[in-house]
Amino acid sequence: MESYLFPFDSLICMLLGISFTVWFTLLLVFIIVPAILGVSFGIRRLYMNSLIKLFEWATLRMERGAREKNQHLYKPYSNGIIAKEPASLEQEIQEMRRGGAEPEFDMSDIFNFCRRGVESIVDDEVTKRFTAEELESWNLLTRSNYNFHHISTRLTALWGVGVLIRYGFLLPLRVTLAFTGVGLLVVQSSIVGLFPNGRMKNYLSDKVHLMCYRICVRALTAIITYHDSENKPKNGGICVANHTSPIDVIILASDGCYAMVGQVHGGLMGVIQRAMVKACPHIWFERSEVKDRHLVAKRLSDHVADKSKLPILIFPEGTCINNTSVMMFKKGSFEIGCTVYPVAIKYDPRFGDAFWNSSKFGMVNYLLHMMSSWAIVCSVWYLPPMSRMEGEDAVQFANRVKAAIARKGGLADLLWDGGLKRGKVKEVFKEEQQKLYSKVLVGSSEDRSRS
Amino acid sequence: CVCVTVSHSQITRLYSRFHSLDKGENGALSREDFQRIPELAINPLGDRIINAFFPEGEDQVNFRGFMRTLAHFRPVEDNEKNKVLTPGEPLNSRTNKLLFAFRLYDLDRDDKISRDELLQVLRMMVGVNISDEQLGSIADRTIQEADTNGDMCISFNEFTKVLEKVDVEQKMSIRFLH
Numbered sequence: 018m019e020s021y022l023f024p025f026d027s028l029i030c031m032l033l034g035i036s037f038t039v040w041f042t043l044l045l046v047f048i049i050v051p052a053i054l055g056v057s058f059g060i061r062r063l064y065m066n067s068l069i070k071l072f073e074w075a076t077l078r079m080e081r082g083a084r085e086k087n088q089h090l091y092k093p094y095s096n097g098i099i100a101k102e103p104a105s106l107e108q109e110i111q112e113m114r115r116g117g118a119e120p121e122f123d124m125s126d127i128f129n130f131c132r133r134g135v136e137s138i139v140d141d142e143v144t145k146r147f148t149a150e151e152l153e154s155w156n157l158l159t160r161s162n163y164n165f166h167h168i169s170t171r172l173t174a175l176w177g178v179g180v181l182i183r184y185g186f187l188l189p190l191r192v193t194l195a196f197t198g199v200g201l202l203v204v205q206s207s208i209v210g211l212f213p214n215g216r217m218k219n220y221l222s223d224k225v226h227l228m229c230y231r232i233c234v235r236a237l238t239a240i241i242t243y244h245d246s247e248n249k250p251k252n253g254g255i256c257v258a259n260h261t262s263p264i265d266v267i268i269l270a271s272d273g274c275y276a277m278v279g280q281v282h283g284g285l286m287g288v289i290q291r292a293m294v295k296a297c298p299h300i301w302f303e304r305s306e307v308k309d310r311h312l313v314a315k316r317l318s319d320h321v322a323d324k325s326k327l328p329i330l331i332f333p334e335g336t337c338i339n340n341t342s343v344m345m346f347k348k349g350s351f352e353i354g355c356t357v358y359p360v361a362i363k364y365d366p367r368f369g370d371a372f373w374n375s376s377k378f379g380m381v382n383y384l385l386h387m388m389s390s391w392a393i394v395c396s397v398w399y400l401p402p403m404s405r406m407e408g409e410d411a412v413q414f415a416n417r418v419k420a421a422i423a424r425k426g427g428l429a430d431l432l433w434d435g436g437l438k439r440g441k442v443k444e445v446f447k448e449e450q451q452k453l454y455s456k457v458l459v460g461s462s463e464d465r466s467r468s
Numbered sequence: 469c470v471c472v473t474v475s476h477s478q479i480t481r482l483y484s485r486f487h488s489l490d491k492g493e494n495g496a497l498s499r500e501d502f503q504r505i506p507e508l509a510i511n512p513l514g515d516r517i518i519n520a521f522f523p524e525g526e527d528q529v530n531f532r533g534f535m536r537t538l539a540h541f542r543p544v545e546d547n548e549k550n551k552v553l554t555p556g557e558p559l560n561s562r563t564n565k566l567l568f569a570f571r572l573y574d575l576d577r578d579d580k581i582s583r584d585e586l587l588q589v590l591r592m593m594v595g596v597n598i599s600d601e602q603l604g605s606i607a608d609r610t611i612q613e614a615d616t617n618g619d620m621c622i623s624f625n626e627f628t629k630v631l632e633k634v635d636v637e638q639k640m641s642i643r644f645l646h
Contacts, residue, residue: 100643122590122606124614125631127513127569128639130593134517135541136642137507139485144505148488437506446510451595454512458606459598 048194052231061240061392065368068391072367075172076154082169099140122458142431146342147438149370156367158390183389191236191388198232199285203292205229210295219325222296223274230271239393240368241268248399249273250328250358253321255350258360259422260332261340262373263380264387265362268395275330276300276320280307298326314352321355328358333415334435339372340364342429343422346415356402359418361426365394376438398425474539478644482538486531496528497521512593516572524577540568543641563628565640570627580621583607 051057152161155168157179168176205225212218234241249272250256256275258265269275277299281290290301300320306312320326333346340363351357364371369390373383387393400421405414416432423430434442474482489501502518503509511517521529521537529537542560557563573581573589586607594603614622614630622630 100645122610124573124610124627125569125634125636125639126593127572127589128634128636130511130513131517131569131572132541132640132642134508134511134514135538137505137511138502138517139482139538139642141505141507143507144488433506441503442506442509446506447512447514448595450510451512451593452597455594455597458594459602 044190044193048235049197049232052235053228055227055231061235061238064238065240065392065394068368071175072154072156075157075175078169078172079155099136101136101140126454142342142429143433143437146338146344146431147376148339148374149372150339150341150366152366156391158369160386161370179391183391187238188385188389191238194232194236195384195388198229198236199289201232202226202229203289206292206296210292219297225296226274226293227271230267233267234271237264237267237387237393238391239264239268239395241272241394242396243272244396244398245401246272246399248358248401250275250360250399250402251356252326252328253324254328254356254358254402255317255321255353256328256330256358256360257333257346257350257418257422258330258362259340259343259426259428260334260337261362261364262337262371262383262387264371264393265332266330268362268397269330269360272397274327276327278302278317278329278331280304300329310349314349317350318353318355321353333419336435336438337373337375338435339374340366340428342431343419343426344431344433344435346419348411348415351405351415351418352411354405356404357414357418358402359400359422361398361400361422361428363396363398363426363428365396368392368394371395396426400425474535474542475644479535482535483531486534496530497534498527512595513572513589516589516592520568520571538642540565541640541642543643544637560641562636565636566628566631567624569636569640570624573622573627580619580623581627582621583611586610586622 047058047060149161155161157172157176159176202225205228206222209218209221209225212221256269258269266277270277274297276297277293279290279299279301281287281301281303290299293299294301298320300316302313302316317329320329329350331350333350334344335347338344369387369392371387371393378386403414403418403421405411409417420430422428486497489504490497491501491504492498499518499522502521503514508514508517521533523529523533536559539559544560544562570581571577573585575585575588587603590603590607598606611620611622614626616626616629617623
């Protein structure tokens with residue numbers, strides 16, 4: 018019996034051997050070597066264009082299905098679902114007092130508060146920023162199918178093929194690349210760390226970092242378009258960008274070299290951090306040091322003062338937002354007083370949602386989602402450098418930079434704090450509203466005695 | 469239950485919203501779920517508005533209750549299309565909108581706004597910026613103007629009379645984008 022299996026055994030081994038060799042050669046030629054050299058065959062763009070055609074076809078089919086059944090296709094409205102009064106609370110109440118001589122209380126004042134309150138229950142500006150953006154039309158991923166109906170058998174078949182391709186082919190490929198990229202990063206930075214400090218070391222460190230980040234970019238099938246590269250951050254400055262996911266770092270760092278800022282982690286992250294720091298200076302904080310704002314500011318200032326060190330990459334929002342808006346920038350990085358290089362990153366949600374909902378998914382889960390999406394498509398705009406102007410304090414400067422980034426990326430500019438993802442809103446905002454209303458009640462010129 | 473017409477897409481959208489607010493994923497909203505909305509949390513009357521969603525003694529509201537409360541804010545013109553024969557008034561009639569507002573003032577749900585209740589609501593709206601005496605005199609003046617039967621409280625009819633010139637329909641309506 019056994020002798021039957023032997024010839025097949027060796028045949029199978031041979032076939033496996035050949036396919037592995039072919040596989041790895043293809044990998045090397047089409048992915049690793051271009052990553053090292055920084056060139057591209059354009060395969061990913063071709064892939065992206067085919068996907069776009071596919072999605073358009075899918076949308077047409079769904080619309081046709083809807084028309085046949087005489088129903089409307091569900092369309093999410095990113096501009097909000099209700100028409101809100103554009104006037105502020107103060108303006109509304111002033112309107113009512115128009116012509117009235119004596120400011121006084123009117124029982125109908127309550128209507129304004131009431132309507133605003135109910136409007137915010139139906140649709141508010143903040144809570145929707147912490148969940149994935151709704152798509153205009155279905156992109157053949159189950160995870161983004163909410164309320165999309167009229168999916169015909171053909172579409173379902175297509176979806177099935179998509180699942181096979183994504184999980185059977187793309188996912189293993191990407192995981193292999195990711196491990197390769199990270200592994201090379203750790204090994205090569207440690208090697209570069211052995212060199213004496215000097216121009217050679219900096220040059221090698223740059224090349225090593227770029228190469229490994231480029232492999233990681235291919236591991237995510239990220240198709241990135243960089244705009245205005247003449248504004249790329251230079252040494253001695255700080256680069257600030259809006260934050261959507263940890264992938265932002267990979268996207269920016271594959272086009273330029275930055276010094277990273279972050280907390281020291283244990284485990285695999287810690288290994289990567291220690292290796293990176295050997296090749297060129299990054300700023301890693303111990304957990305306890307993070308609370309000490311002066312210490313943080315000092316380390317950052319020292320770093321930017323040294324012109325031989327790379328520009329620092331910081332995400333002032335402090336948390337991941339879903340890429341439909343930019344939330345409050347923390348003023349710490351804007352107090353340092355050096356040139357700020359703003360960068361706007363906008364993801365195209367059709368190919369894969371890059372937002373990391375850290376309250377819902379852990380890191381591993383998130384990476385799996387990323388690697389089993391179609392692709393990550395995004396645009397990066399390098400904005401012209403900005404500095405703090407005379408008479409401007411850190412908060413105003415931060416808001417100015419935030420507005421520029423929001424404008425360029427086509428994102429909503431919000432004053433709300435990203436920390437609202439987890440924390441409660443501060444009482445002081447309610448007190449502001451109360452103060453506004455009291456002014457209308459008793460008039461601002463009168464003496465307001467506090468109880 | 470008196471019906472108010474809502475389109476299919478609006479229901480879908482509101483259900484989506486209900487679901488996104490329901491962090492516990494148990495098909496009902498609690499007071500904490502509402503308080504998580506920052507714009508509502510900073511509204512001086514936020515707590516009173518949240519209270520309007522919860523029937524007496526309950527602390528969970530399901531989607532039906534959610535829609536029922538929101539139905540008060542449908543614009544009134546839409547009723548013209550629905551001039552049908554629903555018995556009783558629709559939830560978004562002028563009277564029912566006024567009743568909604570009345571209940572924001574009426575803290576103990578005894579169908580009267582007493583001086584004390586008015587003071588408490590005023591205090592919510594102005595915070596610490598006005599003294600007790602001033603607030604007290606504002607309350608007294610308001611009750612004096614509205615009270616017609618001399619019981620030092622404002623009943624719903626007195627409330628309606630005071631506001632008869634106010635465009636309640638416009639102020640207490642929310643327009644849906646189609």
